[in-house]
């Protein structure tokens with residue numbers, strides 16, 4: 301039976317059923333589901349069952365019948381291998397998506413209960429976790445979004461916590477350092493991390509490899525810290541209650557025993573990631589006092605859990621009442637933002653802006669074009685949250701209307717992420733997952749490598765995150781090969797459900813932003829130049845041509861014999877090569893290809909027409925060839941990079957590496 305709860309906690313337990321029964325229900329479901337699947341991770345759910353039971357039954361604000369209620373607390377299982385902990389909780393508390401049948405199909409094809417929690421598979425899975433450290437960094441973004449939303453719409457509508465369960469692995473990952481440092485700096489005091497401090501990971505005791513003082517580490521980053529016995533419900537409740545009142549983010553190190561209840565394996569790495577086995581499970585049932593059959597939860601215990609789930613309805617309804625009392629205009633704006641629709645004004649201002657660009661023909665670097673487009677967009681799209689990983693002046697991500705977000709002051713819309721590319725990307729995922737915002741953030745394209753695991757998860761989770769990646773080739777010049785992306789466009793194009801957009805001038809850049817913002821279900825990377833580029837779109841087009849992925853930019857004079865394909869800064873080179881070829885009597889057309897992904901979504905006839913049937917094709921891009929062959933045909937050629945770049949003025953580098961109009965024209969002639 302539970303003891304008196306601290307005054308801030310929400311007492312919800314049913315008197316007849318005790319804490320142990322409820323926690324053991326999680327343990328039993330975890331060990332039985334893993335056994336049935338013959339694969340999975342029973343140790344973590346069994347070890348953290350007490351912490352999770354206290355969190356869900358006494359603190360977490362949630363309503364399984366309204367799983368997307370915007371003001372719910374967010375619960376992030378950063379230690380995603382312990383997925384059965386989350387699935388058991390969702391089932392026990394009564395989320396309609398998570399049936400007992402789903403638990404029985406744990407890890408089977410088509411089940412909601414995938415090996416690791418996957419956002420979108422079932423309501424209540426707030427983010428996809430499994431790559432260690434991502435969840436805790438997502439949670440920083442969620443906690444930030446909560447504060448930003450409260451600043452914009454008021455604390456009556458937005459006042460929730462973000463809870464994380466993270467293990468040794470999450471805290472060993474480098475991304476955790478970036479994430480906790482950012483959270484501590486910003487004073488995200490409604491972020492509460494429950495650390496599964498079990499001293500075990502896959503290879504054995506963590507003492508094999510790590511001797512960090514985690515409390516000291518978090519404390520040094522500006523967190524409130526405490527250590528408790530993770531099997532003592534009152535200690536857990538007391539620590540969470542205290543954390544809720546802190547003016548800093550909180551770390552609660554919960555000392556637990558991995559595989560708690562397993563008679564011979566508890567406390568050892570052998571419970572981490574394999575079924576316990578029939579004998580061990582039998583022994584665990586005896587030790588835990590759980591005589592029930594696999595997947596059988598006695599009615600009284602299930603009812604106690606369902607009561608926990610039902611208790612949130614009143615708070616959800618109270619919130620709905622407050623929401624309904626808002627002025628209609630404010631309500632509509634909130635709803636629009638949570639639907640992810642853009643303001644009607646956006647298309648209009650972009651169209652006007654494009655017309656002006658066509659008239660002015662500015663010779664800007666596309667990073668500058670991006671900023672100019674954002675100046676227009678940010679004033680009419682209040683949900684954008686900009687930022688950069690310490691390259692604001694290089695990425696051109698800050699616009700005049702965006703004030704900085706400061707520690708404890710969330711009225712701004714611009715985040716100085718610091719030199720923390722990986723956490724920036726993961727936090728942007730968290731902001732997008734939270735809802736109500738469209739995050740964008742910048743660094744150099746070469747450092748997409750520093751945030752690639754999170755970019756991949758943006759794509760896997762279908763989140764609208766915009767990566768503003770500047771200095772996109774040898775065209776950055778003097779910083780040299782460490783900073784010059786070569787394989788990055790190809791590597792990013794390899795990620796499914798990611799849009800890679802490489803615009804060629806100011807008009808294409810404005811269109812690329814319009815396209816990126818309209819993607820409700822996928823992230824985009826904008827690859828932008830450091831160097832100035834001449835305007836290539838000289839006539840106004842009502843249609844967003846970048847949205848086609850590829851289009852004929854310049855027709856041939858005469859019946860085309862050559863088609864030149866190019867992206868971004870190399871479109872200008874292709875146009876110059878066209879002039880050379882035309883002068884030699886070879887009718888040549890130029891196709892701008894800002895996005896492979898979008899081009900491939902066009903119908904076959906369109907693609908065929910744009911690629912120019914019967915013409916010799918030459919592609920030019922200051923990156924590697926990989927990915928281009930599909931467009932070149934048997935006779936085609938590629939002009940680009942075959943190795944790393946070099947340090948020097950960019951015009952010299954283009955000549956040095958043979959990415960010139962003359963080289964493109966020569967390649968075409970050779971193949972005619």
Ligand SMILES: Cc1ncc(C[n+]2csc(CCOP(=O)(O)OP(=O)(O)O)c2C)c(N)n1
Nearest residue numbers: 344430431432467468469470500501502572
């Ligand atoms: C980035 C990343 N690296 C490696 C793994 C493989 N992996 C899964 S769990 C784990 C050990 C995690 O240890 P801990 O967080 O202490 O979990 P526990 O064993 O206590 O459940 C590893 C290495 C992973 N999931 N993600």
Ligand SMILES: [Mg+2]
Nearest residue numbers: 468498500501
């Ligand atoms: Mg561990």
